[in-house]
Amino acid sequence: MTENLRAIATRVLLDIQENQRSLTAVLPYYQEQVKPEDRALLQELSFGTCRWFQRLDFIQASLLHRPLRKRDNAARILINLGLYQLLFTRIPAHAAIHSTVDAAPDLGMKHLKGLINGLLRQAQRDQEGLQSDTSAPVEVQFSHPDWIVHKLKANWPDHYQEILQANNERPPLTLRINTGLTCRETFLEQLQAQGIDAVATQFSPTGVTLTTPCDVKMLPGFQEGWFTVQDEAAQLCTTLLDLKPGQRVLDACAAPGGKTCAIRLTEPNLAQLVAVEKDPQRAERINENLERLNIHADVIAADAMDTATWWDGQAFDRILLDAPCSATGVIRRHPDIKLLRREQDIAELAKLQLHLLEAVWPTLKANGILVYATCSVFPQENTRIIERFQAKMNDVDVIPLEPEQYPWGINTTVGKQLLPQSNSHDGFFYACLRKH
Ligand SMILES: C[S@@+](CC[C@H](N)C(=O)[O-])C[C@H]1O[C@@H](n2cnc3c(N)ncnc32)[C@H](O)[C@@H]1O
Structure with a gap:
């Protein structure tokens, strides 16, 4: 007999939390365990519960007489799944409660059935009050970790609420x-x-x-x-690269290859397009995407930082460095970021981003252009990287991205920041650098 769907959804979230794996990485495995007709619901429950986890936790705590023990994490997740269904979906309350309580034995917590049932029934009775409560702190209302809210508020005092709001919407x-x-x-x-x-x-x-x-x-x-x-913000990369026939182009952090394909489709007559990706499995995804579109790039599974292992010494006219980042501009597509990302990750990522920029810069021709991109909304990974790089080097010009020519995003000291917008583009950063 197949396991209760809510029990499987609980396992998805446990896997994310306990093994620090992403929702995109874990979900396909669990989808295999459910009937095809249940897959959309498993996805909805997993994404939705991640999206609203901090708020659900707050509501759960307000309904519990005594906090759950640390080792009852599966119960905490299962209750949040139940609350998500009651407060954020159209699943009839009786079905939401019944199926959630029924999942408890599958998760080895038959003894908690009464507690889960009582708590969800209480939430059902006070559904309206719980949904409309605006007295909770902003991190609870918008369901984000405190540190993300504080950082956004410090970085984007005039925009942070709209960013938080957009992060909770379903992406277009x-x-x-x-x-x-x-x-x-x-x-x-x-x-x-x-x-x-x-x-x-x-x-x-x-x-x-x-x-x-x-x-x-x-x-x-x-x-x-x-x-x-491809999201609209990501599409803009080719408008900045100024691609021309005969150029040699490097896509330095390329998987799954969305931008590699876009570069080749924008200018089919490049002399060469090299796509470097550190993760060999993800490098395979670039090949699959190229094949579907019947186009070509030289895909190399290598660490872009280690140029000696992959560069033939011929300089590139154009480089796209779509650097690994906190992905805080695409939280609405990856709500598990709210559970996985830690504040200290940002400094680590910034170090990596600057190192990558320093490593690939020597492979750019004089007068060549490098486009630096991230899907982060934190200046620490964006403008600060470019400013720090400029301060270290003496052959870097930042190309101004004038609003007349590029009528999108917010102009920063050294590039443009797109913030996630409802029913529109994701959060993204671009800076264009020329070597002199
Ligand atoms: C933001 S994603 C790139 C998305 C891609 N440009 C697209 O549009 O489809 C960053 C990628 O960089 C890869 N990466 C991280 N560190 C790297 C390194 N040192 N060298 C090469 N690739 C790296 C990651 O595995 C990830 O696939």
């Missing part, structure tokens, strides 16, 4: 049109003919955002490679 599905095969207007017409609502993106000339996300395999032209899934 945005596609990048492969303009070598079709054009955006034709594609939009085809979507409309099939009754699928979509709009052209505001800033990216190649983007289309679907009003309601769906399985992209069902969309016209999926097999033919008419589009790839």
Whole structure:
């Protein structure tokens, strides 16, 4: 007999918390254990409970007479799953409570059935009060770890609430049109003919955002490679690279290859496109994505920092350094970041980002352009990296990104910051550097 779905969802969250693994990494394994018709619900329960975890924890604590013991973490998660269903979904209350209580024996906590049942029934009775309570601190209301809220408030005093709000929304599905095969207007017409609502993106000339996300395999032209899934902010990278035929281009941190593909599709006549990725399994994903689109890049599984192992000594005209980062601009797509990321990670990531920049810079030609990108909203990983790099080097010019030419994002001292927007682009940072 298959295990109760709420028990499996509890295991997903336990795996994330206890093994520090991402939701994207763990979910496919658990999806294999449920019936195909239950997979969407498992995804919804796992994503939703991560998204609202801090708020659910707060509500749970307010309903418990005595705090749970540390070793009852599975019960804490299961109760949060139950509260999520009651307070944030349309699952009928009786079904939410019944199925959640029923999961307890599967998780070895039959003895807690009464407690879970009582607590969820109490939440059901006070559903309205719990949902509308605005007396809780901002980190609870917006369900983020304290340190993220404090850092956002310090970094973006005029914008932090809208960032927190956007982080809790369901992300839009945005596609990048492969303009070598079709054009955006034709594609939009085809979507409309099939009754699928979509709009052209505001800033990216190649983007289309679907009003309601769906399985992209069902969309016209999926097999033919008419589009790839790519957020609008990520699409903007090719508008900054100033790609021309005959150039040699390096994508230094490339997997899963969204931007590698975008670079090749934007300028099919490059002399060479090299995609370097440290993680060999993720490097394979670049090859799969290139194959689906029937395009080519030289994919190398190597540490970009260790140039001696992968660079042939011929300098690049263009480099994209889409650096590993805190991903705090894409929390709405990866709500597990709220459970996994620690404050001290940011300084570690900043060190890595600066080292990567220093390592790949010598592979850039004189007069060449390097685009530095992250999907972080913290200046520590963005403007500060560029400022620190500039202070160390004597051959770096920061190219100004004038609002007239690039009418998006917030201009910072050395680049542009996009903050996550409701129904629009993710949070992203770009800086353009020229070597002289
Ligand atoms: C932000 S993701 C890149 C996303 C990619 N550019 C895209 O658009 O699909 C950063 C990638 O850098 C890789 N990475 C981290 N450290 C690296 C290093 N030292 N050398 C090469 N790749 C690295 C990570 O494994 C991850 O796949």
